[in-house]
Structure formats: structure tokens, C-alpha cells
Amino acid sequence: MTTRRVEVAPDIELDVIDEGSGETGVAVLLHGFPESSHSWRHQVQPLVSAGWRVLVPDQRGYASSSAPSDISAYRGDVLADDVIALLDDIDADDAVIIGHDWGAIVSWHVGQRHPSRCRALIAASVPYTPWPVHPIENLQAVHGDEFFYILYFQAPGVADAELDADPQRFLLSIAHMASGDGMQSLVGGPLPAEGTRLTDYFEHMIGGRIESCPPWMTSDDLAVYTAQFTTGGFTGPINWYRNLDANYDIFDPIGATPLTMPTFFVAGDLDPVILSRPEYLDRMSSELPNHQATELIEGIGHWVQQEAPEAFNQIVLGWLDSL
Incomplete structure (x- = not known):
């Protein structure tokens, strides 16, 4: 797969897989912890075959991408802005943002911070989760x-x-x-x-x-x-985890109001994140303004797009066809 290096901020560069023609649109795939762009190895070609231009970064701090020493360089607003910089780099007006684990959290933050750039949002494994306190x-x-x-x-x-x-x-x-x-x-x-x-x-x-x-x-x-x-x-x-309280201060006042783009959620029904807070599955339908669907894949755990790639791809491509 074609990989190139993109400057997303001064002195910050990310390695990015960049594949596909993009006649259908742009899709950005965001990995979680402890993963990398490699965790999307089963999704890139099916999306490309469906006409999408697919961007898959090793996000900041991961693999050979830039890893600044300042803990605050990994706040959620900064990570969301990295995604927008990838869109700016290819002159894309918007994209479907697809994130797993921490990538899902960043996806929610992209939607909150830059709603006009988010054509749709597909989160895997980590639902929209408003914390009651820090x-x-x-x-x-x-x-x-x-x-x-x-x-x-x-x-x-x-x-x-x-x-x-x-x-x-x-x-x-x-x-x-x-x-x-x-x-x-x-x-x-x-x-x-x-x-x-x-x-x-x-x-x-x-x-x-x-x-x-x-x-x-x-x-x-x-x-x-x-x-x-x-x-x-x-x-x-x-360091991403060391910014959870800072992210709360930034994004809790924003809430779900900007998330008017179509939102979707997919996870394994044995994902420990889901098992620990199942109530958030129902809350997405009531709190997100345009939540379209939630799907759980039976017998699958946290690594949903790697454990069940065929089922995951079928679900996601079906949702994308509905846009």
C-alpha cells in the first residue's frame, strides 16, 4: 500500500496510507491503542473497491510518526485537528471518519470540533461517552x-x-x-x-x-x-490517556449538539468496553441528533475489525451505501 508522510502541524508529521481514487468520497480510518494503521489492513482494499479514497494515519506518538514530548500535544482537540490537516492536504471538503477504540474517541471529537468537515461518523468499540465528572x-x-x-x-x-x-x-x-x-x-x-x-x-x-x-x-x-x-x-x-481530564474540560461543554452528521456504531458483543457500560448503547440513540444504527457482532471482542473483518466490512459498506 502507498504510504507517504504528511505535515499536520509545525514539526509534526504522520505516516499515512493513501489509497483509492475517491469518486465516492474520502474515508479516514483512525486506529486505537495499542495499534497502528496496520489494524485496518482488512478494510483498505474493500473501501477502495467501493470508490473511496482511504487515508489511514499512524497517529501522533505511534510507529514512526512524530512523537512530541509534551503531554498536552496529545489532547483530543489537537488529535482532531490532525485529521482535518489530512483533509486539507488533499483539498477534501469533508470525509467519513471511521475510528476504533481511541480512534473512535478522536472521531467523536472531530465531529464536535469540525462538524462541517465530517460527512458521517462511524465509531467502533467506544460509544459516545459523556462523563458525569472528570x-x-x-x-x-x-x-x-x-x-x-x-x-x-x-x-x-x-x-x-x-x-x-x-x-x-x-x-x-x-x-x-x-x-x-x-x-x-x-x-x-x-x-x-x-x-x-x-x-x-x-x-x-x-x-x-x-x-x-x-x-x-x-x-x-x-x-x-x-x-x-x-x-x-x-x-x-x-500520553493520550493522560489528557482525559483535559479533554473533558474541552469537550464536555460542547456536548453532542454539533454531531448532526449521520452517526453509526459497531462493536463486538463481548467487547469489554461494551460489557462495562452497556447503557451507553441506548444513550447514543437518545443523545446523538442523527444516530442511524448500532450493530453488535456476536462472539467478537474489542478488536472488532480484525477479529471479524468480513462482518465488519459488510456492515460498514452497507452504511456507506446509505449516505
Whole structure:
């Protein structure tokens, strides 16, 4: 696939897959954590075949894209503006924004911040989620003294050092734990926040270390992800989580009002995000002004477009045909 480097802000460049003629329109695919543009490997060609010009960035902090050291460089408004810079680079008036995990959050922020540039919005795995209070305060109240990965991510340098020391082991642990198969066979319970590391927690949940790939990931896929995180490290990606409270301050006052473009949501029915807050599925229909559809794929976990690419593509292409 054709990859080029695009300057999206002063001294900030992103590696971007750029494929397709675009007679149907432009689609931007935004990955989540811990992923990269490679997580959309099953979607690019089907979209191109349907006439879309497809842009798939390694977002800031990931792989070989720029990774500024300032934590605030990863705020949601900044990440949303990166997407708009990609559209400006190809002189596109608007695009369908398709995001998974953190990419879904950025998609919601693009719609809130730049509604006129968002032809439609398709979020995967993370629904539109208005927090009742600042997210970190909320998570501390919910989890107390128990380990939770987002709280573990807040101290600069701690999680970064752990994951940088053995990227492949971490990637395998989270790939298995959050998948549909993993969610159906969890064996571990809560662990204390004090003294627990993230990879240890995930391996505890799945009954120990697993050194083979899940069925939906090949050894070549694992090698790509491992090389990307070995090169780029985890500090940039984790800095996204360190801006949750800042993002709340920016976007909570905006709310759902600007999201008048058609919105769609797709996830696996065993996605831990969905299982932890199923009420947000119904809330999207009531809070989003133009929500068109929500689809759950049976037996699938968090990595929905990788675990069930054929079902995912059929759903998404059907929605795009309706625009």
C-alpha cells in the first residue's frame, strides 16, 4: 500500500496510507491503542473497491510518526485537528471518519470540533461517552484500591518503562485478553493497584502468559506491531490517556449538539468496553441528533475489525451505501 508522510502541524508529521481514487468520497480510518494503521489492513482494499479514497494515519506518538514530548500535544482537540490537516492536504471538503477504540474517541471529537468537515461518523468499540465528572475522578471512585489500566497510565514514565521493556509480551497479553475468545475464558479476578503491572494483570486474567498469536492475528501481524512499538515506544500513546481530564474540560461543554452528521456504531458483543457500560448503547440513540444504527457482532471482542473483518466490512459498506 502507498504510504507517504504528511505535515499536520509545525514539526509534526504522520505516516499515512493513501489509497483509492475517491469518486465516492474520502474515508479516514483512525486506529486505537495499542495499534497502528496496520489494524485496518482488512478494510483498505474493500473501501477502495467501493470508490473511496482511504487515508489511514499512524497517529501522533505511534510507529514512526512524530512523537512530541509534551503531554498536552496529545489532547483530543489537537488529535482532531490532525485529521482535518489530512483533509486539507488533499483539498477534501469533508470525509467519513471511521475510528476504533481511541480512534473512535478522536472521531467523536472531530465531529464536535469540525462538524462541517465530517460527512458521517462511524465509531467502533467506544460509544459516545459523556462523563458525569472528570474521568480520572470517576475511575478512582469506581475502582478504589483495585488495579485499573487507565489509572496506572497516569504517572509519567511508569507504564511506559514497563511496556517498552517487552512490547511483544504486552501486545500478546492484551490481544488475547480483550478478544472474544479471551472474554469468554477469563479466570483472574481483581488485583490491588499497589505493586501490579499491566502485563501481569492481563496475564493473570487469562490464566498465564501466552506466547502464540490469537487466531485473528498472524505472526507477521505481531511482528509488524512489535517493530512499530519497539521503534516508537509507548510514551506517546499513553500520553493520550493522560489528557482525559483535559479533554473533558474541552469537550464536555460542547456536548453532542454539533454531531448532526449521520452517526453509526459497531462493536463486538463481548467487547469489554461494551460489557462495562452497556447503557451507553441506548444513550447514543437518545443523545446523538442523527444516530442511524448500532450493530453488535456476536462472539467478537474489542478488536472488532480484525477479529471479524468480513462482518465488519459488510456492515460498514452497507452504511456507506446509505449516505
